[in-house]
Each structure stands twice: as structure tokens, then as C-alpha cells.
Amino acid sequence: MAQVYIALGANLAEPIDQLNNACEVLLSLAEANTFSVSPYYRSAPMGDVEQPDYVNAVAGFSTTLSPIDLLDALQAIENQQGRVRELRWGPRTLDLDILLYDDRCIDSPRLVVPHYGMRQRSFVLVPLNDIAPELVLPDGTELHSLISTALRAELVLAQAPTG
Template sequence: MAQVYVALGANLADPIGQLNCACEALLSLANADSLRVSPFYRSAPMGDVEQPDYVNAVAGFSTDLSPIELLDALQAIENQQGRIRELRWGPRTLDLDLLLYDDQCIDIPRLVVPHYGMRERSFVLVPLSYIAPELILPDGTALASLINDSLKAELVLADALIAV
């Protein structure tokens, strides 16, 4: 059984509804009573593509799936919710990124864990710290050491939360 953390993001087709549906789908991947979800936050989009703000969250759960099985399952959830991969950092109905898989470091063509950009993204670090404040990253860095007031100030709580 592995402890995993997944970033959730959406900015199209009712983003809060998209994240709620994704959290319901994650229940099928999680071992019983292990799913925890952060509050939802609004954040500005990355990159130069003009698009609406995102709604983001992080989910943590234990699973018996291997890293690639989990990646496949996450991509299937994205596809079921209308994800189309056209533009890097473009608008999307749902984005599910595997952030951490236990304390493993994975670097294969389809999957890099820890997620390559998580340390620079307030919309990942702040929600992750909400559900795992004592988390130590695979390289030994305490998650709390990466969080500061300016990161927290970049985010605004979204209007609704998932009740899982």
C-alpha cells in the first residue's frame, strides 16, 4: 500500500463541479477511508495563454495501485471528464497530476515523481500542506519549509468544498 498525493485543477465547464466529480472518482482508487482533500483554491493560470482562473486542490490517499497503474487511472478520470490535451498550460476541464508516490523518486518517460514543478507552485504547496503539514519530501525537505506568507497570499479559497 502506497501513500500518494494528487494535484487537481480545472478552469472549464464548472471547475468546482469538475473537482467534486474527480474527488468522487478518486474514491474508487483509494483504500477505504483514506481519501483526504484540501480546500479548493482559486489561482491565476500559468503561461501566456489567456484563460479563466483555475480552481485547485490536492488529494491524498493510500492505494494498492502501482505508479503506472495510478497514472493510467488518473488519465482515465481526466478523459471521462472531457480532458483534451491541445496546449501546454492551456485551459482544461480537469488536470490530475501525481505529485508524490510514497517516498519514491521515479523518472521514466511517462512519469516523473516527485512532480517536476510542485516546489514552485503555490496552488500545489499550500493545499498539500493543508492535508499533510508534517510531510517530508523524498529528498528530505520538510514541506513546511517551502511555504511562506507570499505563497499563501497568491491563493484565494474557492466558493465550495468537497464533502467526501
């Protein structure tokens, strides 16, 4: 069984509903009583594409799925919720990214873990810290050491977790 952390993001078609729906399905991938999700945060989009702000969160859970099986399951959830891959850093109904899979480092054509951009993204680090404040990254870095007051100021609370 592996402990995984998944980034969730959406900025189209009722983003909070998109994240709520994704969490319901993610719960089915989790071992009993292991699922947690951070509060939802609003953040400015990355890149130069004109688009609405995002709603982001991080979910953590234990799973028996292999890394690639988990990736396939996440992409199926995205597709079920209308994800279309047209533009890098473009608007989307749902984006699910594997941030961490236990303390493994994976570098394959389909999957890179830890997620390549997680250290620079407030919308990943802050919610991840909300659910795993004692987390140590695979390279030995303590998660909390990456979070500054300025980083926290980049986000606006959108919704506390439900249920």
C-alpha cells in the same frame, strides 16, 4: 500499499463540479478510510495563454495501484471528464497530476515523481500542506518550510471540502 498525493486543477465547464466529480472517482482508487482532500483554491493560470482562473486542490490517499497503473487511472478520469490535450498550460476541464508516490523518486518517459514543478507552485504546496502538514519530501525537505506568507497570498479560497 502506497501513500499518494494527487494535484487536481480545472478551469473549464464548472471547475468546482469537475473537482467534485474527480474526487468521487479518486475515492474508488483509495483504500478504505484513507482519502482526504484539501480546500479548493482559485489561482491565476500559468503561462501566456489567455484563460479563466483555475480551481485547484490536492487529494491524498493510500492505494495498491502501481505508479503507472495510477497514472493510467488518472488519465482515464481526465478523459471521462472531457480533457483535451491541445496546448501546454492551456485551459482544461480537469488536470490530475501525481505529486508524490510514497517517498519514491521515479523518472521514466511517462512519469516523473515527485512532480517536477511542485516546489514552485503555490496551488500545489498550500493545499498539500492543508492535508499533510507534517509531510517530508523524498529529499528530506519538510513541506512546511517551502510555504511563505507570500505564497499563501497567491491563492483565494474557492470552497471548503465537502462531505
